[in-house]
Amino acid sequence: MIRTVSGVAIRGITACVPRNKISNETDLAIDDAERSLLIKTTGVRERRQAPPGLTAADMCENAAKLLMRDAGVSPDSIELLVLVTQTADYPLPASAIILQDRLGLPKTCIAFDVTLGCSGYIYGLSIVAGMIQGLGLKRALLLAGDVSLTHCNPKDKSAWPIFGDAGSATLLEASSCAEPLKFSLFSDGSRWQAIHVPGGGGREGVSSSSLEIETVSPGISRNRLQLSLDGAGVFSFASTDVVESLRTFLKMCERDGRDIDHLVLHQANLLINRTILRKLDLADVSMPTTLDRFGNTSSASIPLTLVSELSEQLLTRRCALLLCGYGVGLSWGNLLWVSEPLKVASLVEV
Amino acid sequence: MDITEFTRRIEQELDDVKPGTMTPSTVFSEMKEWCSLYGLILMALMSTEFNTDIKGEELSEISTVEALYEFVKRRGGIPT
Numbered sequence: 001m002i003r004t005v006s007g008v009a010i011r012g013i014t015a016c017v018p019r020n021k022i023s024n025e026t027d028l029a030i031d032d033a034e035r036s037l038l039i040k041t042t043g044v045r046e047r048r049q050a051p052p053g054l055t056a057a058d059m060c061e062n063a064a065k066l067l068m069r070d071a072g073v074s075p076d077s078i079e080l081l082v083l084v085t086q087t088a089d090y091p092l093p094a095s096a097i098i099l100q101d102r103l104g105l106p107k108t109c110i111a112f113d114v115t116l117g118c119s120g121y122i123y124g125l126s127i128v129a130g131m132i133q134g135l136g137l138k139r140a141l142l143l144a145g146d147v148s149l150t151h152c153n154p155k156d157k158s159a160w161p162i163f164g165d166a167g168s169a170t171l172l173e174a175s176s177c178a179e180p181l182k183f184s185l186f187s188d189g190s191r192w193q194a195i196h197v198p199g200g201g202g203r204e205g206v207s208s209s210s211l212e213i214e215t216v217s218p219g220i221s222r223n224r225l226q227l228s229l230d231g232a233g234v235f236s237f238a239s240t241d242v243v244e245s246l247r248t249f250l251k252m253c254e255r256d257g258r259d260i261d262h263l264v265l266h267q268a269n270l271l272i273n274r275t276i277l278r279k280l281d282l283a284d285v286s287m288p289t290t291l292d293r294f295g296n297t298s299s300a301s302i303p304l305t306l307v308s309e310l311s312e313q314l315l316t317r318r319c320a321l322l323l324c325g326y327g328v329g330l331s332w333g334n335l336l337w338v339s340e341p342l343k344v345a346s347l348v349e350v
Numbered sequence: 351m352d353i354t355e356f357t358r359r360i361e362q363e364l365d366d367v368k369p370g371t372m373t374p375s376t377v378f379s380e381m382k383e384w385c386s387l388y389g390l391i392l393m394a395l396m397s398t399e400f401n402t403d404i405k406g407e408e409l410s411e412i413s414t415v416e417a418l419y420e421f422v423k424r425r426g427g428i429p430t
Binding site: 158 | 403
């Protein structure tokens with residue numbers, strides 16, 4: 001099913017990454033052959049890690065301030081702030097509410113968090129655009145980011161070498177001349193264990209055993225508060241459900257490869273994304289990637305890829321973009337976005 | 351495609367495996383080069399070239415090249 005939101009334009013995007021780099025070529029305790037295979041398969045050569053004290057909300061705040069400044073937008077005019085993150089500053093309150101104050105937004109601003117990861121940018125855009133349309137708002141900010149490495153054990157080769165930290169901010173406005181945004185959104189809770197953190201929540205709280213390290217298999221050790229990733233399960237999901245959803249979505253939008261300038265996929269891993277591209281028979285469509293420099297940055301991966309790889313085009317011309325986020329949940333979503341030239345498409349380091 | 355050709359195609363895809371060292375009876379997990387990433391590479395190969403999607407739990411039940419060949423054949427990925 002396609003869900004269409006009319007009268008809403010995306011005006012600008014800023015992404016923010018930490019300066020601190022981790023290299024998979026030099027910083028992994030695995031043998032050379034496996035390292036080489038890992039880099040080739042995942043596409044991740046290096047990524048960024050937030051130093052202690054720098055949170056996802058901090059990076060999103062930084063991105064939002066620069067975005068508002070560069071777009072010439074007053075914080076007073078923001079009526080809605082949504083933060084997509086799985087690594088909020090506190091269990092409560094929601095970080096978006098704290099950011100309402102830190103960004104100088106008015107107290108009339110609606111602010112809340114959405115707990116989604118890899119699909120979160122698409123979901124976030126659908127929520128914000130839908131609320132602009134439904135509530136008659138004029139201007140809103142979508143923030144999306146995670147410090148995923150805080151959930152990964154350095155001795156877990158299935159997760160640690162893949163993830164990176166990043167934040168982002170996207171400015172949306174009501175606009176009568178914007179092309180409709182077309183979404184398709186999906187959830188499958190039956191496979192929630194494919195990517196999960198078992199402890200630390202309501203089901204299994206923090207106890208003295210939460211921090212005990214368990215070796216699951218050679219090279220994969222973690223505790224109950226750290227991420228468990230079933231790589232084969234995620235691959236199977238992406239190469240079947242995600243591909244099928246994209247195929248159906250394109251058909252329902254009456255589009256094919258010739259009508260799409262760029263396919264921007266969540267940056268999960270290169271093998272998965274190449275498989276998706278091949279199965280969709282979109283070999284001629286540009287598929288930008290930032291996996292080599294930033295890894296999998298959760299909900300920030302799509303905006304980060306947009307500004308890192310496509311900023312010149314996004315700033316100067318109209319582009320037909322097919323965006324797809326997929327992962328933890330399992331949750332996935334697609335967006336067909338025909339962009340008008342953006343006011344801002346920038347990447348900053350902190 | 352017969353099983354010999356299928357075996358050679360798998361060898362080509364797995365970078366560190368020397369040509370001619372795999373046979374239909376090769377047990378994947380007993381290969382000295384084997385690691386979990388090879389599982390993903392095999393899933394990608396079967397999905398894109400043999401039109402056969404393999405679930406993670408199915409892959410863990412497939413121990414040999416021959417078992418993989420038969421699995422793909424049953425799913426119609428290899429013309430009989």
